[in-house]
């Protein structure tokens with residue numbers, strides 16, 4: 515799993531990285547040189563200089579496309595997706611989930627290893643096992659990078675997890691602890707930002723439009739992408755939509771505030787509310803079943819949650835003005851999307867044309883989160899190619 519930096523370096527230049535990033539976001543990863551010049555704003559001479567070593571190293575290929583009219587056939591540049599691969603591991607509450615992606619960010623293999631506990635050593639053992647399982651699938655190719663994603667305040671520069679409430683970790687140097695065992699320095703990233711990066715290269719963000727991705731489930735978070743850049747936040751905190759205060763006299767939150775979105779709209783809060791009248795309820799699936807019977811208390815809990823989420827996403831669209839708002843949901847997608855309470859609260863609180871932002875539902879599997887982590891490894895390799903982040 516070693517990084518082949520010696521191989522990376524000869525192709526490195528900021529222009530080469532810009533070419534790679536542009537092709538990553540293009541359907542089919544195909545473009546003419548002329549179009550590439552328009553999108554990257556590089557001169558044709560600069561495109562030639564950037565592209566030649568990328569073709570030489572096998573990352574790009576040039577192919578003749580169908581001629582337009584009676585003119586000469588136009589040559590197109592294409593990313594050679596299977597030229598390189600990358601590993602991502604997402605740490606869940608019960609599993610480490612790994613994904614192997616190609617140079618285009620497409621999933622090639624996935625693996626899942628159960629966690630015996632959330633103790634640091636146990637979790638990192640599972641991360642290494644899951645990563646190894648997908649690396650075996652990549653053979654004989656060697657992945658060019660590995661990234662780990664998890665929920666919490668993470669410093670992606672140092673690879674340190676400052677605080678992860680669901681793991682109960684404070685100040686854990688994940689990158690340092692894994693470097694020897696993985697044979698490379700892994701990138702460590704917040705899981706929602708990793709998912710946002712995936713949406714940026716493979717979803718609504720591929721054309722450079724600003725968007726916000728809101729994740730709904732056990733916790734509630736948001737990733738923000740403005741003008742093609744995922745917002746990181748100076749202190750590792752950004753997009754904490756789950757802690758916007760939407761009910762000033764609402765329930766106490768673990769963060770110290772009260773009435774946060776999470777206290778009424780996260781899965782545990784919805785479960786707790788429904789259990790007051792239905793103590794037998796065990797899961798969100800049970801909640802949905804009760805909602806299907808038009809149970810009044812269940813519908814009230816879901817409406818309250820929808821209203822909290824709608825108010826919060828209006829606050830975000832008012833501040834950022836995104837083109838898209840992606841609602842990524844692990845369990846309640848069917849109920850939330852199109853929910854009257856969510857929609858009404860959003861429309862009530864969105865200011866002016868902010869409401870033109872299109873809300874897009876996205877069903878999310880845990881493997882998608884792992885793919886997001888792998889895309890972090892991929893994009894950080896592209897940055898290293900440019901020479902900007904080499905140390």
Ligand SMILES: [Zn+2]
Pocket residue numbers: 756757767768769770771772774776
């Ligand atoms: Zn809070």
